[in-house]
Amino acid sequence: MAIILAGAALLGGLCLATQRVAAQPTAAADTLAIIVHRSNPVDELSSVQLRRIYMFDIQNWPNGRKVTVMLREKGEPERAEAIRLICGVAEAEYDRHVLLQTFRGSLGWGPRSIQSVAAMLRFVFNAPGAIGYVPVDQIDGSVKVLRIDGLLPTDPAYPFRRSAARIGKDD
Amino acid sequence: MGSRRRACVAFVIASICLSGPRLCAQAEHDQHDAANGPDQRSSLLLRAFGAVEWAGSQQEETPNSFGLGQFALFATSNLHERVSVLAEVVLEASGNNTRVVTDLERLQITFRLRDFLNLSAGRYHTGIGYYNAAFHHGAYFETPIDRPRVFAFEDEGGVLPVHEVGMTASGIVPGTGSTLRYLAEVGNGRSFDRAARGETDEERRDRNGAKSTNLGLSFRPSGSGGLELGASYYRDTVPQNAAAAVNLRIGAAFAVYRTPSIELMAEWLRLQHRIDGGPSFANSAGYLQGSRAWGQWRPYYRYDRLAIDPATPFIGSAGSYRSNIVGIRFDPMQWVGLKAQYEHTDEPRQRGVDAVRAQLVFVF
Numbered sequence: 001m002a003i004i005l006a007g008a009a010l011l012g013g014l015c016l017a018t019q020r021v022a023a024q025p026t027a028a029a030d031t032l033a034i035i036v037h038r039s040n041p042v043d044e045l046s047s048v049q050l051r052r053i054y055m056f057d058i059q060n061w062p063n064g065r066k067v068t069v070m071l072r073e074k075g076e077p078e079r080a081e082a083i084r085l086i087c088g089v090a091e092a093e094y095d096r097h098v099l100l101q102t103f104r105g106s107l108g109w110g111p112r113s114i115q116s117v118a119a120m121l122r123f124v125f126n127a128p129g130a131i132g133y134v135p136v137d138q139i140d141g142s143v144k145v146l147r148i149d150g151l152l153p154t155d156p157a158y159p160f161r162r163s164a165a166r167i168g169k170d171d
Numbered sequence: 172m173g174s175r176r177r178a179c180v181a182f183v184i185a186s187i188c189l190s191g192p193r194l195c196a197q198a199e200h201d202q203h204d205a206a207n208g209p210d211q212r213s214s215l216l217l218r219a220f221g222a223v224e225w226a227g228s229q230q231e232e233t234p235n236s237f238g239l240g241q242f243a244l245f246a247t248s249n250l251h252e253r254v255s256v257l258a259e260v261v262l263e264a265s266g267n268n269t270r271v272v273t274d275l276e277r278l279q280i281t282f283r284l285r286d287f288l289n290l291s292a293g294r295y296h297t298g299i300g301y302y303n304a305a306f307h308h309g310a311y312f313e314t315p316i317d318r319p320r321v322f323a324f325e326d327e328g329g330v331l332p333v334h335e336v337g338m339t340a341s342g343i344v345p346g347t348g349s350t351l352r353y354l355a356e357v358g359n360g361r362s363f364d365r366a367a368r369g370e371t372d373e374e375r376r377d378r379n380g381a382k383s384t385n386l387g388l389s390f391r392p393s394g395s396g397g398l399e400l401g402a403s404y405y406r407d408t409v410p411q412n413a414a415a416a417v418n419l420r421i422g423a424a425f426a427v428y429r430t431p432s433i434e435l436m437a438e439w440l441r442l443q444h445r446i447d448g449g450p451s452f453a454n455s456a457g458y459l460q461g462s463r464a465w466g467q468w469r470p471y472y473r474y475d476r477l478a479i480d481p482a483t484p485f486i487g488s489a490g491s492y493r494s495n496i497v498g499i500r501f502d503p504m505q506w507v508g509l510k511a512q513y514e515h516t517d518e519p520r521q522r523g524v525d526a527v528r529a530q531l532v533f534v535f
Contacts, residue, residue, distance in 0.1 A: 048394065059286055090431070092505045093431040102216065102247060103218070104304065105255075109214065
């Protein structure tokens with residue numbers, strides 16, 4: 001997997017850390033940008049790779065650093081929405097999956113919960129292995145925005161828009 | 172056994188005391204201060220799995236009855252970003268609920284070096300086939316009531332070395348895009364004579380120098396959803412008496428497709444017991460299982476088969492067993508499940524036994 005991620009990094013090569021993401025105000029609030037630490041060598045992921053990271057099939061970045069998966073706090077609508085968009089499952093199913101993986105010993109700990117968008121940005125800014133998401137209109141220059149399937153959040157075909165939630169998708 | 176039981180009880184008490192107000196429910200209470208970075212060392216996750224059962228059969232000598240299933244306490248914590256520990260302790264009530272039997276089922280420390288190399292040491296569930304290391308003692312995660320007969324625990328007459336003490340290595344095979352995974356285990360193996368003395372064969376010390384080994388490979392095709400194909404091969408030499416030993420070989424193959432709504436599982440195992448300078452016994456076992464969820468309801472079916480030659484050393488008494496199970500699971504809320512099933516079973520002493528069972532499973 002590290003090789004694949006490394007390949008993705010080579011294909012990417014665009015760091016938005018210092019860029020302004022121009023987006024329509026209404027659409028931007030509904031578009032989730034996937035963010036990582038600015039030092040993370042990865043610039044791009046496929047949606048399958050992102051799903052595997054959030055499902056804990058992949059737990060290390062290509063540089064060997066441990067991945068820290070971030071989600072909004074339980075009870076926040078953004079959490080269920082993000083799980084549905086990224087993983088294609090309902091929140092309850094995701095929680096069950098995480099507990100089963102923990103129970104199997106496949107992972108030491110599940111996703112980290114964060115109270116607010118500002119806290120998510122702060123955490124990712126401070127944690128080199130973290131990956132999280134924020135509405136695209138709240139991105140600042142402190143983090144790197146990843147391309148997903150080669151697309152930036154400003155691209156009309158970008159997959160992680162709330163209106164494009166794949167409700168009930170199993171895999 | 173006494174000291175082990177005391178140790179387990181001490182573990183349970185220590186876990187509860189240590190967790191205290193920081194008893195974590197995975198992420199939900201994990202209010203993390205972003206400024207502190209990803210320090211996860213001080214967190215302890217403690218979960219408990221319980222079950223209450225009812226069963227009735229056409230056999231007059233076994234009246235219908237309520238009972239308690241296993242109560243599994245699971246604890247895990249990170250000692251370091253790449254080092255974690257886990258423990259699974261099972262408490263079982265005696266027939267009249269007047270005493271509790273405690274077993275330390277798993278105790279492992281794991282070093283997660285990279286995705287392609289995780290090293291663990293301690294007591295673990297062997298990776299023979301799929302089922303054993305997939306569900307452990309968490310009845311909540313299993314669709315039907317009980318494991319397939321071939322994966323029964325040792326102290327319930329199981330034929331496989333389900334638990335062992337030793338070391339394991341596992342991970343993704345590099346360059347395969349996380350689709351191919353390996354598993355390698357080295358342990359003490361199973362000690363049958365202690366089981367014969369009425370003890371569960373938890374290994375504190377091996378009875379011979381020969382270590383058991385188990386190698387497994389599994390393949391999860393990219394883009395196939397929840398499909399997983401795999402195989403494993405286990406070998407050990409088990410002392411039969413002072414003069415002879417039995418060479419044990421277990422081959423297993425499985426095909427599993429699991430998504431939140433669909434579950435299709437098939438496993439086949441071949442067990443070979445060859446006595447040094449004597450005969451060899453080849454036995455087989457397996458199961459087919461399928462279920463489909465419609466909202467909170469999940470009907471399921473399992474065909475369960477175990478065919479053991481009565482002359483086979485150590486496990487001959489298991490005999491032959493065939494069962495068809497039809498049931499339905501209802502999950503009224505998260506972390507609670509209710510299962511009800513009908514079983515039609517052929518066993519060595521009796522053929523065509525009908526039984527009805529129900530099980531309430533929960534996690535907290």
